[in-house]
């Protein structure tokens with residue numbers, strides 16, 4: 001079945017419906033689309049991971065939720081992430097008149113590349129929890145987690161290299177360029193750590209987020225367009241759509257990093273503040289010139305226990321960081337839709353992409 005064929009029974013709850021369902025028709029449709037995307041790409045991803053030797057295979061199988069640390073069965077499909085990037089590949093392909101079934105391998109490659117970044121990011125940030133479970137590096141050690149991440153990137157490129165479709169070579173080059181850009185974005189993020197919180201400007205932070213997060217969402221859409229046989233102009237417009245949507249995604253991610261419900265996010269409450277992250281709402285609050293912004297700067301200089309985290313969240317809100325991030329997410333998504341209209345003038349053909357855009361701005365995990 002085409003991975004983007006709508007499910008017949010949209011109301012049925014159950015274990016194959018692991019994402020929170022937001023309260024708009026578009027966002028509900030996106031949840032269905034993400035469920036179907038996971039069903040389509042996971043066999044490719046799992047098959048690729050199972051070819052890895054020894055410890056790298058164990059890390060990959062654990063990270064995607066198919067196994068526990070001891071090799072026994074893991075929590076399963078829903079524990080492997082939302083699958084937003086492969087859904088963008090397939091939906092972009094379809095919006096531009098292509099057959100999404102032919103892009104499943106490319107969609108799996110993009111998701112493998114995304115998970116390479118997550119494995120490494122958790123090591124760099126020393127994060128202990130991801131997707132409701134202990135991070136791979138805390139279970140298997142940093143060396144095995146980093147090496148499994150490296151291998152995942154190689155699996156992504158191998159999947160594309162093995163794809164007989166002529167567009168796969170351009171898709172592979174596009175993915176490789178994107179990985180270089182997101183590594184550069186990550187490097188800028190790491191360099192922010194060495195600076196005083198109030199020295200980082202919202203503009204710099206948005207540039208970093210565009211590279212770190214927007215690049216891969218842009219590449220996902222561009223690769224979907226390549227698999228539809230689109231010309232360069234449309235591929236570029238789809239890339240721009242994904243980048244703007246990616247920045248909106250990061251704004252929401254940063255809001256969730258402060259105010260997200262741990263039950264839904266799978267991470268501790270206020271995790272980003274406890275780690276003194278210079279996220280978008282925080283940087284905006286610090287740059288606000290308000291008294292609350294100054295309070296936040298002071299809090300960030302001291303120990304961040306639970307009470308300090310709660311006060312910091314309150315200070316970000318009073319300084320306007322929360323409202324700013326929320327309105328920027330909306331603004332970026334409007335720009336994204338403008339770019340989409342350049343590639344797909346009849347937006348009626350881009351329903352899945354619009355549903356995903358709606359999901360991204362309304363998600364709570």
Ligand SMILES: CC(C)=CCC/C(C)=C/CC/C(C)=C/COP(=O)(O)OP(=O)(O)O
Nearest residue numbers: 081082083117118120121183186212213253
């Ligand atoms: C090279 C390197 C280490 C780069 C780091 C890049 C990086 C991790 C950027 C953050 C992107 C992000 C918001 C991920 C969560 O995605 P998601 O919410 O879609 O995750 P899911 O797959 O769990 O749903």
